Amino acid sequence: MTTFERLSTVMDAALGLGAEPRELSVLQTSLRAVIVFVAATIMVRVGSRRFIGRSTALDVMLGIIFGSVVSRAISGTAPFFPTLGAALTLVLVHWLLSAIAFRSHQFGNLVKGRPILLVNQGQICWPAMARGHISEHDLQEALRSHGLAPDIAQVETAHLERNGDISIVTRHTIRAESRKPPPI
Numbered sequence: 001m002t003t004f005e006r007l008s009t010v011m012d013a014a015l016g017l018g019a020e021p022r023e024l025s026v027l028q029t030s031l032r033a034v035i036v037f038v039a040a041t042i043m044v045r046v047g048s049r050r051f052i053g054r055s056t057a058l059d060v061m062l063g064i065i066f067g068s069v070v071s072r073a074i075s076g077t078a079p080f081f082p083t084l085g086a087a088l089t090l091v092l093v094h095w096l097l098s099a100i101a102f103r104s105h106q107f108g109n110l111v112k113g114r115p116i117l118l119v120n121q122g123q124i125c126w127p128a129m130a131r132g133h134i135s136e137h138d139l140q141e142a143l144r145s146h147g148l149a150p151d152i153a154q155v156e157t158a159h160l161e162r163n164g165d166i167s168i169v170t171r172h173t174i175r176a177e178s179r180k181p182p183p184i
Contacts, residue, residue, distance in 0.1 A: 021076040033074045039084050040070050043091045056112040056162050058101075062094045112162045119158035122171065132160040142166035 001009075012018055015035070016028040024032075069087045072078035101108035116132045117125055118139065129135070139158060140150035146168050148154070156169045 015080060016076065017080050019076065024076045029074065029076070032076070032080065036070050036073045036084070040066070040087060043088050058094065058097060058111050062090060066090050115162055115167075116160040117157065118160055118166065119152060119155045119168075121157075122153040122155055124152060128160075134160055134166070139166065142168060 014028065015032055016024045019028070066087055069083060069090065073080050073083040073087070097111055101111055116128050118128050118132065118134060119125065124136065124139070129139075136152070139152060139155075142158070143150045143152070143155070148168065148170060152158075154170050154172060156171045158166055158168045161167050
C-alpha cells in the first residue's frame with residue numbers, strides 16, 4: 001500500500017468521506033467543521049477580505065452562497081473535496097469580478113450599484129429618498145451616528161453609499177477646509 005493510499009484510507013475513516021450523512025459520527029462532523037473552517041478562512045484570505053466587513057451586494061451574495069456551499073461539506077450532504085473546490089471557485093470568481101470592477105467604473109456600478117444623492121445643499125431629495133427607502137429619521141440617525149446635530153439644513157451632501165451606509169459632508173466641514181492655509 002502506497003503512502004497516498006494509506007493517507008486516503010485514514011482520511012476516509014476520519015472524515016467519513018464515503019458515508020451517508022446519517023452515518024457520520026459526532027467526531028467526524030466536528031473534524032469536518034474544523035477542516036472546512038480552516039479551508040474557508042484560507043480561501044477568504046486568498047480572495048477579498050471586504051465581504052467580511054461593510055459589504056456591497058456582490059460581497060453579500062458571496063457570503064450567503066459561500067456559507068451555503070461550505071455547510072454542505074460539514075453536514076456531508078455533498079462530496080467533501082468537490083464542495084471545498086466549489087467554495088474556492090466562488091472566492092476566485094468574486095476576486096475576478098472585484099478586480100474587473102476596480103479597473104472598470106461602469107462594471108463596478110453594474111455589479112455593486114451606485115451611490116444615491118439624498119441631500120444636496122441642505123435640501124432633501126425626496127425622490128432619491130423614496131428610491132433608497134430612507135426616511136428623514138434615518139438621515140437624522142446617520143447625522144447623530146457621525147457625531148453631528150440632526151439638522152439637515154447643515155448638510156452639504158448626503159449619499160446612500162453602495163454598501164448601505166449614509167455618508168455626510170456638512171457645510172461646516174467645507175467652510176473649515178476652505179479656510180486652511182495653503183501648504184508650504
